[in-house]
Amino acid sequence: MGQTIAEKILDDHLVEGELETGEEIGIEIDQVLTQDTTGTFVWLQFEALGMDEVQTELAAQYCDHQTYQFDFKNTDDHRFLRSAAGKYGAYFSRPGNGICHNVHKENFAAPGKTLLGSDSHTPTPGGLGQLAIGAGGIDISVAMGGGAYYIEMPEVVNVRLEGELPEWATAKDIALHLLGELSVKGGVGKIFEYTGPGVENLTVPERTTITNLGTELGATTSIFPTDEKTKEWLSLFGREDEYVDLEPDDDAEYADQITVDLSELEPLIACPSMPDKVVPVREVAGTDVDQVIIGSCTNGAYEDILPGAKMLEGRTTDKKTEMIVAPGSKQASEMLAREGWTAEMMAAGVNFSEATCGACIGIGHVPASDSVSLRTFNRNFEGRSGIENDNVYLCSPEVATAAAIAGEIVDPRDLADELGDLEDPGFEMGDKYGPGMAQDDPDLIAPDEAVDDELIKGPNIGDVPLKDELDAELKGPALLKMEDNITTDHIIPATQDILMYRSNIPKLSEFTLSRVDDTFAQRALDSDGGFLVAGENYGQGSSREHAALCPMYLGIEGVLAQSFARIHKANLFNFGLIPLEIDAADYENIEQGDDIEIVDDVAEAVRSGQEEFTVRVNDDWELTATLDASEREREILANGGKLPHVKKQHDESSGAAPADD
Numbered sequence: 001m002g003q004t005i006a007e008k009i010l011d012d013h014l015v016e017g018e019l020e021t022g023e024e025i026g027i028e029i030d031q032v033l034t035q036d037t038t039g040t041f042v043w044l045q046f047e048a049l050g051m052d053e054v055q056t057e058l059a060a061q062y063c064d065h066q067t068y069q070f071d072f073k074n075t076d077d078h079r080f081l082r083s084a085a086g087k088y089g090a091y092f093s094r095p096g097n098g099i100c101h102n103v104h105k106e107n108f109a110a111p112g113k114t115l116l117g118s119d120s121h122t123p124t125p126g127g128l129g130q131l132a133i134g135a136g137g138i139d140i141s142v143a144m145g146g147g148a149y150y151i152e153m154p155e156v157v158n159v160r161l162e163g164e165l166p167e168w169a170t171a172k173d174i175a176l177h178l179l180g181e182l183s184v185k186g187g188v189g190k191i192f193e194y195t196g197p198g199v200e201n202l203t204v205p206e207r208t209t210i211t212n213l214g215t216e217l218g219a220t221t222s223i224f225p226t227d228e229k230t231k232e233w234l235s236l237f238g239r240e241d242e243y244v245d246l247e248p249d250d251d252a253e254y255a256d257q258i259t260v261d262l263s264e265l266e267p268l269i270a271c272p273s274m275p276d277k278v279v280p281v282r283e284v285a286g287t288d289v290d291q292v293i294i295g296s297c298t299n300g301a302y303e304d305i306l307p308g309a310k311m312l313e314g315r316t317t318d319k320k321t322e323m324i325v326a327p328g329s330k331q332a333s334e335m336l337a338r339e340g341w342t343a344e345m346m347a348a349g350v351n352f353s354e355a356t357c358g359a360c361i362g363i364g365h366v367p368a369s370d371s372v373s374l375r376t377f378n379r380n381f382e383g384r385s386g387i388e389n390d391n392v393y394l395c396s397p398e399v400a401t402a403a404a405i406a407g408e409i410v411d412p413r414d415l416a417d418e419l420g421d422l423e424d425p426g427f428e429m430g431d432k433y434g435p436g437m438a439q440d441d442p443d444l445i446a447p448d449e450a451v452d453d454e455l456i457k458g459p460n461i462g463d464v465p466l467k468d469e470l471d472a473e474l475k476g477p478a479l480l481k482m483e484d485n486i487t488t489d490h491i492i493p494a495t496q497d498i499l500m501y502r503s504n505i506p507k508l509s510e511f512t513l514s515r516v517d518d519t520f521a522q523r524a525l526d527s528d529g530g531f532l533v534a535g536e537n538y539g540q541g542s543s544r545e546h547a548a549l550c551p552m553y554l555g556i557e558g559v560l561a562q563s564f565a566r567i568h569k570a571n572l573f574n575f576g577l578i579p580l581e582i583d584a585a586d587y588e589n590i591e592q593g594d595d596i597e598i599v600d601d602v603a604e605a606v607r608s609g610q611e612e613f614t615v616r617v618n619d620d621w622e623l624t625a626t627l628d629a630s631e632r633e634r635e636i637l638a639n640g641g642k643l644p645h646v647k648k649q650h651d652e653s654s655g656a657a658p659a660d661d
Ligand code: MIC
Pocket: 037, 038, 065, 118, 119, 120, 121, 361, 379, 494, 541, 542, 543, 544
């Protein structure tokens, strides 16, 4: 039987299991990436594993999320990360050099290779045929030490693109269309593989906008075939020799097929506060706009910023609307500056930020209270912009720029009609990227140019907390009951005031679930154990393992939810918290404060493969909860998490690579 592109790459990297949907597979990882806010724990755990050197073909450490260094704690983190990259043999991208996904795409992403990253938007280079997956930090540490990465083999779904985008519709609208159709849960357990005649009309930066937003669908990853456009992209960076042909076999079988006729798309917008609340721009036209931001790993490329620059030529932004551009990489900034576009945009009223994630996670450019912000980003979860009850809309750079000109949400087609001389700027590839940047770029330090060879730990760099093996008895109160689609931004917010404690778990854990209930952390500390209860898709969003690590630190034993997001569920296993699935009726019946007891000998039941667990509530009624876990995940859970598990395996074996099977 023929294979899909995803199956071909997975097959080439398979070290364990079979490519059967739902079966656990182990794959070899060629490249890893990590960033500043998840990276400190990646390296602390790498150190705790006793590793001496990076074992993958390539590892890259980026400093991109908090680059303004408002607090010495951020700067200490960055210095620690540089020292870890130097000591262990990773590339180091300095603060301000750009967002990990953008810089990685430009310098290292290669078709046919596997990439694992401690950031949920790691799938971005799927747009150039890389099989890239986001995961928790400890998974990166283990892969970087030469261990396999394990996942349940996802379904491969074919998204067939037909036709050509009409004027003013963009790649962002393709992704928003899918979000509107499928929802933020629509991709869980799936890989989206794009094919069809519409693909050849899209450039690599457009494709990576789509693969980047696949994360918002909950997908494991998204991937495009390779072609002339991929070759052209790689050659811009002097990397054409890394090109490989990738396409599905004619008789490849997909689990499902979705067809999108590009010619039927129009400018779309995601309304506050979920990326799947998508409507045509015309439906919300006329809403006053206070702030517009172009940037992020979704639409921060040179090619994403240029259309806005062209639309602003000879115009100015509306007096009541602030417009900010935050390029995705310094390379994009430099090109815009060298070509004069930065000056043009500044003259039109635009302010420039350094190349950073920044505003995407509430660091800088926090919207005013009761104001409207239009952003070209990928997430608008409530409060993520840095203020509660925010009104953040997600859209294309063209829709964002149209709003900056008009001072209100407007379909750019209507603005063009009104102004008479506004043309669709189209999509133009940059051609002045520096070849061989990885070697020449002063902001990207290669392992053989390392500045440090020992770890430098400032006072904010803490230890890795460890959990004991799973107990036979698990009981405690339901400390918090939550609804559907609780994001990792609810569990551990990423705003500046909190982000600086990512390397200091005792302090960070004080903020756990504060966005849902600010008494939670103290109540959890005061309680002798306890559980979290949630609806569907618990833990969607980020890969941050802190969303499992902090509840673990506070003594939480497990989560009872209707369903879990993929990366977060893996993180719960990795930190020894039991993720149990419950049905809708039982979810309704459990109240916050109820006493929960798992009746079975939990440690024994987990190890023996038991799937159904009896949960007694208030010593009054019982429900059945399900543990959907592989044998390997059960061992990790029973051993108290992945770090103790791998250390145990490692001590028992003589091999150098940290396996976790
Ligand atoms: C995000 O977009 O939520 C983040 C911030 O990039 C996270 C990583 C983190 O929490 O550090 C992600 O997507 O994984």
